[in-house]
Amino acid sequence: MIARRLLDSTPRRALLLAGGVVVLSAAGIGAGLLLSGPEPGTEPTDADAFAAPPACASVEEAEGAPIETHLSGGQLDTAESTPLHHGASQSCVWTSVDNPDTNAGALQVDFQVFYSTGDSSGADQAQQSGLDPGDQEAPDPLTVSTASGGGTSHAGFVRDNLVVRVAYTATDPDSGSALDADAATQVATEVANAIDAGL
Numbered sequence: 001m002i003a004r005r006l007l008d009s010t011p012r013r014a015l016l017l018a019g020g021v022v023v024l025s026a027a028g029i030g031a032g033l034l035l036s037g038p039e040p041g042t043e044p045t046d047a048d049a050f051a052a053p054p055a056c057a058s059v060e061e062a063e064g065a066p067i068e069t070h071l072s073g074g075q076l077d078t079a080e081s082t083p084l085h086h087g088a089s090q091s092c093v094w095t096s097v098d099n100p101d102t103n104a105g106a107l108q109v110d111f112q113v114f115y116s117t118g119d120s121s122g123a124d125q126a127q128q129s130g131l132d133p134g135d136q137e138a139p140d141p142l143t144v145s146t147a148s149g150g151g152t153s154h155a156g157f158v159r160d161n162l163v164v165r166v167a168y169t170a171t172d173p174d175s176g177s178a179l180d181a182d183a184a185t186q187v188a189t190e191v192a193n194a195i196d197a198g199l
Contacts, residue, residue: 042086042115048122049160053081053090053111054199062194070168070187071096071105086125087114105170105179107191112163122161129163153184155192159199166192 044051056079060067067074071094078093090111097104114125156165168188170179178184 042117044113044122045116047116048113050113050122050162053088053113053162054195055090056092056109058198059092059109059191059195062191062198064190064194066191066194067094067107070191071107071170074105074107084112086117087112087122089113105168108167109191109195110165110167112165114161114163116161126158126161126163129158153181153188155185155188157192157196159196162199164192164195166195 056076060076074094074096076092077095078091080091082089082091091108092110093106093108095104095106097106112126112129114122114129116122152167152169154165154167156163158164166188168184168191170184170187171177172179
């Protein structure tokens with residue numbers, strides 16, 4: 001679907017670099033509040049289904065090969081693990097910006113696990129985290145929440161004490177302009193569903 005070559009690589013690179021700012025900042029969705037908290041040091045408990053965030057490889061190996069399917073030729077550019085107050089995170093970014101054989105695109109997946117404390121369970125904290133800055137409440141477990149804006153489409157879900165967020169931006173293979181928001185949101189949702197199925 002996104003394996004067609006664009007004729008002019010300069011606009012596509014400029015577009016993705018502009019969109020990439022949005023994608024690369026997606027790790028801050030929900031994480032900024034946690035990063036501003038006390039020093040890390042909490043460990044997972046037996047009540048926490050996920051003791052650590054999934055690895056980036058879990059996305060590449062998910063059902064339907066979402067990276068190859070939706071970001072043909074995409075390479076893993078960033079794999080960053082971060083300890084958080086009462087949890088941990090893993091951020092993964094794949095891009096095909098420098099691949100002349102495909103339309104430019106970027107996909108970011110952020111995993112956050114929350115650890116139980118004496119005050120609340122990790123699952124409750126995950127539910128209360130919100131999947132984007134505009135959320136007042138997180139959706140029910142396994143419900144994909146989607147949004148689009150700023151040239152990037154987002155999707156995410158909550159599973160036990162794990163929150164997964166997906167951000168996707170790409171160029172249209174025909175016009176070279178930003179991919180239609182509905183199409184981009186569909187891709188983000190499909191990737192989120194593939195990750196969910198593999199957990």
